[in-house]
Amino acid sequence: MAESYLSLSREDRLEALGVAATASGRPIHLLEKDIWVVWAIDALFSADFGKHLVFKGGTSLSKAYNVIGRFSEDIDVTYDVRELIPELVGGDAPVPKSNAQADKWRAAIDVKLPAWVKDKALTAINKHSAATGVDVKVSVEGTNTYIDYDPLAKGKGYVAPRVKLEFGARSTGEPCEQREITCDASRHLPDLEFPTARPKVMLPKRTFWEKATAVHVYCAQGEEGDRYSRHWHDLVRLDDAGYAQEALDDRALAQAVAEFKGKFFREKDKNGARVDYAAAVSGGLKLVPNAEALKSLEADYEKMADDGILLDDAELFSTLIERCADLERRANAPK
Numbered sequence: 001m002a003e004s005y006l007s008l009s010r011e012d013r014l015e016a017l018g019v020a021a022t023a024s025g026r027p028i029h030l031l032e033k034d035i036w037v038v039w040a041i042d043a044l045f046s047a048d049f050g051k052h053l054v055f056k057g058g059t060s061l062s063k064a065y066n067v068i069g070r071f072s073e074d075i076d077v078t079y080d081v082r083e084l085i086p087e088l089v090g091g092d093a094p095v096p097k098s099n100a101q102a103d104k105w106r107a108a109i110d111v112k113l114p115a116w117v118k119d120k121a122l123t124a125i126n127k128h129s130a131a132t133g134v135d136v137k138v139s140v141e142g143t144n145t146y147i148d149y150d151p152l153a154k155g156k157g158y159v160a161p162r163v164k165l166e167f168g169a170r171s172t173g174e175p176c177e178q179r180e181i182t183c184d185a186s187r188h189l190p191d192l193e194f195p196t197a198r199p200k201v202m203l204p205k206r207t208f209w210e211k212a213t214a215v216h217v218y219c220a221q222g223e224e225g226d227r228y229s230r231h232w233h234d235l236v237r238l239d240d241a242g243y244a245q246e247a248l249d250d251r252a253l254a255q256a257v258a259e260f261k262g263k264f265f266r267e268k269d270k271n272g273a274r275v276d277y278a279a280a281v282s283g284g285l286k287l288v289p290n291a292e293a294l295k296s297l298e299a300d301y302e303k304m305a306d307d308g309i310l311l312d313d314a315e316l317f318s319t320l321i322e323r324c325a326d327l328e329r330r331a332n333a334p335k
Contacts, residue, residue: 054173
């Protein structure tokens with residue numbers, strides 16, 4: 001029977017990850033954090049409420065679909081809005097019919113979700129910590145949960161020894177499917193047992209539209225690019241894997257995401273005009289920001305590269321932007 005990695009002494013864990021780092025070419029501090037990411041996902045989805053959660057975002061693309069090679073460190077989770085506020089949602093149409101109704105839903109979510117995170121999610125993670133015999137510090141701030149661990153090794157500061165779980169509850173997270181999640185180090189250390197998980201995961205084609213519309217808003221607003229360049233990287237990797245084209249071909253899904261974001265993420269551009277998500281998915285998508293914003297994004301991209309975040313998936317930032325410009329043209333081409 002394989003020995004559990006989590007039960008090893010600190011010295012033995014460091015030695016084991018050193019072997020995995022040599023075999024994989026990945027830094028020890030990223031291999032270690034990846035283990036805590038999988039551990040945290042298992043804590044959530046093995047809980048009794050796990051069937052109502054959906055794992056999404058960049059980390060889901062990395063861990064569940066192997067779409068992106070970069071290290072993705074935060075965990076984005078959706079708690080089914082029908083479970084959180086059943087008295088308001090009801091039925092099978094979890095999108096508000098009006099902005100006024102959306103405001104009512106959001107007000108209820110803003111009250112109930114932090115309470116649920118503190119009462120249910122925090123409790124489940126602490127139980128998992130006790131059951132697996134690990135020494136971590138778990139804390140909650142609003143709808144975010146943080147798992148702090150004592151690191152075996154450190155990088156250059158871009159990646160903290162902390163797993164951040166971001167909870168949302170404005171949708172069902174569908175379409176989704178169950179996927180197997182394993183630790184990156186496990187393939188190089190077959191004699192050790194590592195955490196695993198089987199979460200429900202948002203399909204990549206919806207993740208594409210979630211990211212593409214977020215990038216569209218960024219381009220409209222021209223904000224600072226701290227920790228944001230990863231979205232352009234992920235769009236290109238989704239394109240490489242064929243999921244971008246699958247998303248572009250699914251017009252019903254594009255419109256559903258636009259309707260959802262139009263109700264819950266009402267944004268204005270730098271001139272104060274409303275961001276039109278419906279137009280964004282119907283020929284008006286913007287994926288290339290202005291020159292000033294590009295400078296900020298490129299600086300952030302270089303920080304990721306310096307700390308090894310991009311792993312073997314690094315390329316020139318200018319190449320990413322060229323690819324996104326091509327993706328923009330394809331998305332906006334007449335259907």
